[in-house]
Amino acid sequence: MSIIDTSSAPTVPARKVEALKPDLLLTQEHHMCPGCGEPLAVRQFLETIEELGVATRTIAVAGIGCYTSFSGSMDVDLVQALHGRAPSVATGVKRMLPDSLVFTLQGDGDMVNEGLQEVLHTAARGEKVTCILLNNGVFGETGGHMTATSVIGQRTKNSLDGRDAEYHGYPILIGDLIAQLQGASYVARGSVHNAGSVARTRKMFKRAFESQLRGEGFTFVEVLTMCPTGWFVPTADGPTYMQETLGEVHIMGELKAEGRVRTTEELHAENVAKQRELDEQIARGGIEK
Amino acid sequence: MSATTTSDRVLMEGSEALARAAIAAGCRFFAGYPMTPFTEVLEHLARLLPEVGGVCINAESELEAVGMAWGALATGARAATGSTGQGLSLMQESFSELTLAELPLVIFNMARGQQDYFQATRGGGHGDYRHIVLAPQDVREGVEHVQLAFHLADKWRNPVLIYGDYLLAHTQEAISIETVAFPELPKKDWAVDGSLSGSGRSRGVTSLGVSKVGEPAMGQEGKAQYIATKIPLMEREVRVEQGYCDDAETVVVAFGSPAKFVKYAIAQLREAGHRIGYVRPITLWPFPYAAVAAAAGGPNVRRVGSFELSAGQLVEDVRIGVGGQAPVTFIGGVSTDHSGFGVGRILDVELIADRILALHEDRELPLIPGYEQYSYQIQEHQK
Numbered sequence: 231m232s233i234i235d236t237s238s239a240p241t242v243p244a245r246k247v248e249a250l251k252p253d254l255l256l257t258q259e260h261h262m263c264p265g266c267g268e269p270l271a272v273r274q275f276l277e278t279i280e281e282l283g284v285a286t287r288t289i290a291v292a293g294i295g296c297y298t299s300f301s302g303s304m305d306v307d308l309v310q311a312l313h314g315r316a317p318s319v320a321t322g323v324k325r326m327l328p329d330s331l332v333f334t335l336q337g338d339g340d341m342v343n344e345g346l347q348e349v350l351h352t353a354a355r356g357e358k359v360t361c362i363l364l365n366n367g368v369f370g371e372t373g374g375h376m377t378a379t380s381v382i383g384q385r386t387k388n389s390l391d392g393r394d395a396e397y398h399g400y401p402i403l404i405g406d407l408i409a410q411l412q413g414a415s416y417v418a419r420g421s422v423h424n425a426g427s428v429a430r431t432r433k434m435f436k437r438a439f440e441s442q443l444r445g446e447g448f449t450f451v452e453v454l455t456m457c458p459t460g461w462f463v464p465t466a467d468g469p470t471y472m473q474e475t476l477g478e479v480h481i482m483g484e485l486k487a488e489g490r491v492r493t494t495e496e497l498h499a500e501n502v503a504k505q506r507e508l509d510e511q512i513a514r515g516g517i518e519k
Numbered sequence: 520m521s522a523t524t525t526s527d528r529v530l531m532e533g534s535e536a537l538a539r540a541a542i543a544a545g546c547r548f549f550a551g552y553p554m555t556p557f558t559e560v561l562e563h564l565a566r567l568l569p570e571v572g573g574v575c576i577n578a579e580s581e582l583e584a585v586g587m588a589w590g591a592l593a594t595g596a597r598a599a600t601g602s603t604g605q606g607l608s609l610m611q612e613s614f615s616e617l618t619l620a621e622l623p624l625v626i627f628n629m630a631r632g633q634q635d636y637f638q639a640t641r642g643g644g645h646g647d648y649r650h651i652v653l654a655p656q657d658v659r660e661g662v663e664h665v666q667l668a669f670h671l672a673d674k675w676r677n678p679v680l681i682y683g684d685y686l687l688a689h690t691q692e693a694i695s696i697e698t699v700a701f702p703e704l705p706k707k708d709w710a711v712d713g714s715l716s717g718s719g720r721s722r723g724v725t726s727l728g729v730s731k732v733g734e735p736a737m738g739q740e741g742k743a744q745y746i747a748t749k750i751p752l753m754e755r756e757v758r759v760e761q762g763y764c765d766d767a768e769t770v771v772v773a774f775g776s777p778a779k780f781v782k783y784a785i786a787q788l789r790e791a792g793h794r795i796g797y798v799r800p801i802t803l804w805p806f807p808y809a810a811v812a813a814a815a816g817g818p819n820v821r822r823v824g825s826f827e828l829s830a831g832q833l834v835e836d837v838r839i840g841v842g843g844q845a846p847v848t849f850i851g852g853v854s855t856d857h858s859g860f861g862v863g864r865i866l867d868v869e870l871i872a873d874r875i876l877a878l879h880e881d882r883e884l885p886l887i888p889g890y891e892q893y894s895y896q897i898q899e900h901q902k
Contacts, residue, residue, distance in 0.1 A: 253717065254716070254717055256719065256731060256732040256733060257732045257733075259732075280717075285713075285716045285717035286713055286714055286715075286716055286717060286718075287712075287713040287714070287716075288713050288716045289594075289711050289712070289713045289716070291590065298727075301723060301725065301729065302723070302729050302730060302731050302732050302736075303731075303732045304721075305716060305717055305718070305719060305721045305731070306713070306716040306717070306721050307711035307712065307713050307714075307715060307716050307721050307722050307723070308711065308721070308722070308723045308724070308725075309589075309590060309593040309711060309723075309724045309725075310620065310723065310724065310725035310726060310727055310729075311586065311589070312586070312612060312613060312616055315582065315583075315586040315589075315613070317586075318578070318582070318583040318584075318586030318587045318589075318590065319586050319587070319589050319590035319593070320590060321576070321583075321586075321587045321590060322548065322550070322586070322587040322588060322589060322590020322591035322592070322593070322594075322598065323590040323591070323593060323594055323711070324590075325548065325574045325576070325587075325590075325591065326547070326548060326574070326590075326591045326594040326596045326598075327594050327712060327713070330712070330713045331713070347579065347580065347582075347583070348582075348583055348586070351579040351583065
């Protein structure tokens with residue numbers, strides 16, 4: 231067979247590039263800065279909901295941050311929560327409508343600073359909701375301030391010389407905390423800094439939503455998102471900067487799946503081992519297919 | 520309001536009666552955090568709600584309790600939370616914001632005394648908002664008020680607070696939970712259930728004045744204006760009781776459980792020939808200013824007193840109502856038991872009657888026994 235099958239008409243008509251938006255977005259327009267990773271993450275979970283065919287029983291609960299402006303453009307029933315309080319609001323929604331798919335949309339400032347207690351208790355209760363964390367390690371909306379996930383050395387408006395562990399304390403690996411709780415059934419950390427990470431993150435959303443729909447427990451997907459504005463780096467440098475800073479600390483991978491808990495440290499060790507194996511293969515004369 | 524069913528009266532603790540009244544009103548979600556003297560309301564709902572297919576969550580904090588109720592309300596369910604005034608302090612951010620989101624929350628405040636009058640009627644949260652506040656004088660009225668609260672909350676899409684206390688929560692009375700019938704209310708077409716997701720007409724429950732793309736949005740200013748113009752309309756829900764005011768020379772204003780003591784004291788003083796009347800605000804907001812003004816404007820009125828278990832909060836509304844027609848005197852005082860939870864020494868008919876009579880006879884108010892030892896003495900550097 232040739233690369234493009236021309237034996238019959240394609241089953242799905244070709245769509246214009248400019249029309250490429252999830253059906254669950256009312257407009258392609260958004261209010262994010264150039265280079266922002268949040269729209270990429272929003273697209274992935276909205277398309278996952280479409281793929282699962284559960285749109286008409288989906289309810290979103292939005293926190294407060296840049297992403298809040300998607301509450302007007304996401305074509306899903308939505309409850310706006312206070313900063314940090316989305317998990318408890320989602321709890322009330324889900325308990326009254328147990329057959330629905332309920333997710334929260336929160337940032338690191340919202341979830342890990344203001345609402346840390348909320349998300350931990352919601353996870354511990356095993357509420358059948360999915361909390362989505364868009365983690366860029368910075369308060370984007372206020373203009374680039376340190377959050378509880380900012381990494382050591384990260385320069386923000388209130389850590390001008392870089393986050394200093396001695397003075398500012400250490401970042402919280404929120405996924406690790408949640409994975410330890412019995413009520414959590416699926417915990418993963420993805421990213422949107424390149425095509426591969428987007429594809430992996432998409433699978434994480436799917437697994438999380440499916441686990442929620444099976445009623446297994448609390449589910450959590452963290453997505454590292456670029457924020458060149460809040461990081462004070464050129465737009466095009468966002469993905470690289472993210473990989474080299476946040477990506478080195480908040481390691482991508484599944485922290486809890488099918489009952490198995492892996493720490494960020496273990497994910498890191500696995501990545502190092504994989505890389506070493508690749509390096510050795512290359513040294514032997516190339517990667518075997 | 521009219522009672523439609525009557526069951527046999529049983530001896531029941533106030534907390535249980537309030538819980539059963541909530542269920543009779545269709546409440547199906549409750550979240551709370553234990554705190555004396557509110558705890559038993561939570562206990563009874565935790566036991567009773569699952570029996571009718573409802574949910575009661577023992578929340579991890581007051582902040583989460585009100586958040587959970589918020590979510591349940593957004594689905595159109597009748598939902599409530601509660602605490603004491605102290606616990607409600609923690610919920611104030613949500614209270615003001617969910618009022619802007621027009622969510623019909625019912626709040627059970629089993630307060631430690633009456634020092635939370637300002638909190639209840641003015642609120643501690645940000646922005647312009649008002650909650651309807653019902654202050655039952657006893658368990659029987661509490662059962663009625665709980666049902667009224669759920670009705671008014673839905674009628675106005677605005678929170679309603681029940682101002683109770685240790686006595687309301689813990690007194691056993693022989694009562695029957697009679698279901699109160701109210702006029703039918705519009706369907707909650709604003710509530711979210713996911714059914715319109717993906718239709719282009721999905722809904723949003725928000726305090727922010729934003730809307731879905733393509734629909735007109737109020738904006739923050741418009742939303743604030745919209746809520747501001749609803750407030751005067753809700754004032755028609757004012758409720759008040761008064762007695763002996765026609766020929767009264769002295770009028771006493773009191774609310775909640777203490778009002779029942781005041782009414783009893785005044786009835787006794789009347790028998791002894793003293794022309795004293797009372798006004799009992801049943802709604803603390805809207806406050807019955809007109810009724811207080813009319814009572815204070817009676818042909819024989821020489822003075823007005825405010826009896827309340829606080830350092831003087833209600834008295835400010837009484838002054839606004841009286842409007843200078845007569846001098847207004849605060850005749851209450853801080854009164855809880857030593858623990859701070861219960862009923863203090865002032866809630867005593869004899870003591871109350873003494874204070875009312877002193878006011879009536881223009882004598883100095885009698886000292887409250889045991890109070891002097893705690894009175895603040897001015898320091899040298901403050902003179």
